[in-house]
Amino acid sequence: MVLKINTLRAEEGLEFIGLTFDRYKYLVKHEEINRKTFYSIGARVDEKPIGLALCEIVSPEIAELRSIFVLPQYRQQGVARALLNKAESEGRQRGCSKLLVLYQDQGVDSEALAHLLKVNSYSPPEFSGLVCKSRDRGKILNAPFLKKSLLPPSCEVFLWKNLPQAERTFIKDRQKHSPWYPEILSPFSNEAEIEYLNSLGLRYRGEIAGWVITHRISKKTIRYTTSFVREDLQQYGFTAPLLIEAIKIHMASPESFVATDASFIIPASFEGMIAFAKKRMLPYLEESFTLYKCTKELK
C-alpha cells in the first residue's frame, strides 16, 4: 500500500467529506479550508481518500485536533499515526507550540486513540468535561428541573435570533477592550450552524449578561455548545436556569420538529454545572461520557 499524506488544498476538501463525523463536515467546505485558523490533513492510498485529520488553531499557540478518522479496512496499519505526525508538523509550521486532543471514553476507537496518543508522547489523559446525551425526547421529559423557572425578575431571557445589532457590537467591543468571556465561549463561533430555535441571550437589569448557544450538529441533534454568564453573576447560579430555559424550548417544539436529540458538553472548569448535571440531569438522560484532554509540546 502506497500511503500519501498531505495538507489539503481547498479544492480537495469535498473528496474527504465522508471521512469525518457529521458535526464536522462543514469544516471541509471550501471557505473553511481556506481559513487561516484551520487546517486538514488527508491520507490517500492509490489516490483514494482513506483518512482525514481536522485541526483548528484555537489560540495563537494551540492547535486542536478536532477529528481523526481512518476507513475501517485501512485501520491498524499506522495511518492515524501518520496523520497525527503530519498534524503536529503542520501545527509547528504555523507557529503553534502545542497540539491539544479531546476525546470521549466511548468504545474501542477511543481506546485506539488513547493508545495512539500515549505512544506518541502526549500528556496523560486529564478530565476535561462531561458529555451527556438525551435521545428521542426520552427520559428528559420527566426531569423535575424542566418544571421549574428559576430566574429572578431582574433577568430577561430572549431568543438569540433577536439580538439587536447594537448589543452585538457591545459584546464585541467590550471583548476587544476588556475581555469578559473566554474566547472558547464566544457566541459568534460557527454562526452558520447556530440553532435559532433555542439559542438564548440573557439580560440582567437591561444589559446583556450571558447566552446559551446551540448548534444543529445533525438532522436529529441539537448540541448545547456554549453557556456563559458574566463573571460577577456566576455566584447567583444563573447558568443552569438559562440552560434549562433552552432545553424547555427544545423539548416543547412541535412533533414535526425532527431534532429530538440533545447533546451537552460541560467543561471540567464549570464545577457547579458538572455537579448540577451529575445530580439533576444524568438520571434523566440516555447516555453520558467523560471527556479527556491530552496535549503535546510541538518542539
Ligand SMILES: CC(C)(COP(=O)(O)OP(=O)(O)OC[C@H]1O[C@@H](n2cnc3c(N)ncnc32)[C@H](O)[C@@H]1OP(=O)(O)O)[C@@H](O)C(=O)NCCC(=O)NCCS
Ligand atoms: C482511532 C482511529 C483513527 C485509529 O486509526 P488507525 O489508523 O487504526 O491507527 P494506527 O494504525 O495508526 O494505530 C495507532 C496505534 O493504536 C493502536 N490501535 C489501533 N486500533 C486499536 C484498537 N482498536 N485497540 C487498541 N489499539 C489500537 C495500534 O496498534 C497502534 O499502536 P502501536 O503503534 O503501538 O501498534 C480509527 O480507529 C478510527 O478512524 N476510528 C473511528 C473514528 C474515531 O473514533 N476517531 C477518534 C475520535 S475523534
